[in-house]
């Protein structure tokens with residue numbers, strides 16, 4: 436049996452890809468599952484019998500301490516968060532409790548139980564917000580534009596602080612947007628690929644979206660989890676930007692997704708002012724050259740390959 440890793444957020448998009456990767460490398464994988472009245476293991480159902488799923492919550496420090504004591508992981512990947520930016524305006528306190536203070540609870544549990552544990556924090560390009568520099572790298576100052584972005588800045592700095600205060604092997608991956616066929620339906624890439632596939636199948640006629648001009652650096656989640664593992668395998672803990680280096684607008688996303696299905700997006704997309712955000716992040720594009728140099732990490736799937744993959748999966752799920 437290889438090393439033991441704990442993943443918080445194992446039921447999410449990234450958690451499912453990371454669990455697959457760690458299993459393929461011989462790890463024993465423990466997944467933190469929060470209690471819900473219906474099951475949320477859709478993304479990990481295919482590997483469930485190879486995982487140890489344990490009950491806990493980032494808002495409950497005792498549950499974290501107890502499970503670290505019981506399973507003694509060598510590595511902890513903190514992927515759990517309230518991760519949807521739009522909802523962070525309607526639930527700012529819950530977002531802060533989970534996405535910000537949840538990181539401190541987990542770091543403190545590590546400090547108390549076993550300070551040798553290697554820790555990965557899921558930081559975000561959303562921290563760059565109203566960008567101070569183009570492209571953004573590890574030295575770019577943060578200017579968050581949402582309660583979620585503010586919470587992630589806290590999570591990032593508390594990770595750096597516990598590294599510097601207590602000598603923990605605590606790292607922060609500043610990941611730009613990454614997507615997949617397992618992406619939640621509320622995020623714009625999946626909303627568009629799923630919506631376009633349903634329109635092509637005659638199941639709906641229109642797709643309502645918000646800001647079409649926002650630009651993002653979109654990569655493939657399967658590539659990005661490789662960087663997380665590589666970060667914890669380094670001799671020294673440090674922080675990395677993980678990105679493709681290419682940026683595209685939501686408008687281009689629509690063109691490509693609908694175009695793949697032989698449809699004209701302008702016949703179907705309706706801009707709905709209710710979907711505009713109180714403060715927007717207009718442009719994200721990352722410079723991942725430190726990761727290329729030190730982790731030998733590069734994105735393998737580009738924007739066009741990613742959108743084609745997602746459209747194909749959504750289409751296949753509808754037509755069987």
Ligand code: NAP
Nearest residue numbers: 444446447448449475492493514515516518557559612613
């Ligand atoms: P996701 O699909 O929304 O998954 C979030 C996970 O967090 C789910 O497993 C969810 O559990 C869990 N969770 C939420 N609140 C929790 C709590 N109080 N206690 C324990 N678990 C809780 O997110 P993702 O796209 O995989 O992203 C993974 C992480 O990377 C997140 O921290 C996100 O903020 C960050 N990130 C994502 C991106 C991206 O583009 N995907 C980019 C940068 C950073 P349930 O299934 O029970 O809801």
Ligand code: GDD
Nearest residue numbers: 518520559560561611612621622623624644645646649710
């Ligand atoms: N969700 C959504 N829905 N976004 C829309 C829509 C819509 O109908 N219409 C336009 N957009 C625009 C948003 O305004 C935003 O500018 C962009 O599409 C991307 O939105 P999301 O896909 O919701 O992602 P995000 O960039 O806000 O946040 C994601 O990436 C972050 C990394 O930068 C999430 O995964 C975060 O958890 C992650 O940290």
